[in-house]
Amino acid sequence: MGSVALTTTELLAAAQSILSEAGFEAFATPEVGAPSFAENARVWQNKYSVVMVATFETWEGLVATWADYQNAMVETISSYLSKGDSKAADGYLVLLTPGRIPPGDTSEANRIRSDTSRLRKLLGTREDVRTISDVRKVIAPLLPLSIAVGQHVEEGSLEALPRLLERHGIEAAATTAVVSAFKANEPIMQRLHELGHPQ
Numbered sequence: 538m539g540s541v542a543l544t545t546t547e548l549l550a551a552a553q554s555i556l557s558e559a560g561f562e563a564f565a566t567p568e569v570g571a572p573s574f575a576e577n578a579r580v581w582q583n584k585y586s587v588v589m590v591a592t593f594e595t596w597e598g599l600v601a602t603w604a605d606y607q608n609a610m611v612e613t614i615s616s617y618l619s620k621g622d623s624k625a626a627d628g629y630l631v632l633l634t635p636g637r638i639p640p641g642d643t644s645e646a647n648r649i650r651s652d653t654s655r656l657r658k659l660l661g662t663r664e665d666v667r668t669i670s671d672v673r674k675v676i677a678p679l680l681p682l683s684i685a686v687g688q689h690v691e692e693g694s695l696e697a698l699p700r701l702l703e704r705h706g707i708e709a710a711a712t713t714a715v716v717s718a719f720k721a722n723e724p725i726m727q728r729l730h731e732l733g734h735p736q
Contacts, residue, residue: 545593545634548661548672551672551673552590552672553581553590555672556581556590559583580613587627587629589606589610591606591632592633592634593636598634603630628656629679633666659675659679660675710732
């Protein structure tokens, strides 16, 4: 037996909580205030993006009307933001539904996901958003990258280079010197010369 689907209200509330936690604010302008949208949609912004999250009771409802939400979002961005504002280029439309994609509509879902005309789209259906934490996964491309305190961070490519090249017979001290010079924006050949290596 399948799990109980999240409601559209729960999906919208989860998105609001996650976006607020990530520093997004309700979209508004000082002169006009918040734009009005349907009850199932909200708009947030940060200094990089403007995001509309719209929820739909069914997959069929989403397919039938998502373009209307895209048009409303594009119109909102055009009306409230100046043409020189960088936010205009970073518009996102997040489409969420507790409805299932019928087997024959998988290509339509893929078409929506890959359609980057006018706005970038993120799509979450019953298969994607079974829990509140799944909503975070769907909107993850909008969220800042974070590393938990105490989490091990992999060494960078430059730091790994001396060890990797030593396996192939290249002296680690020479590679370390080259990497160090590169990072310090110093002449690499001079550093090798100081080590006594031929240029």
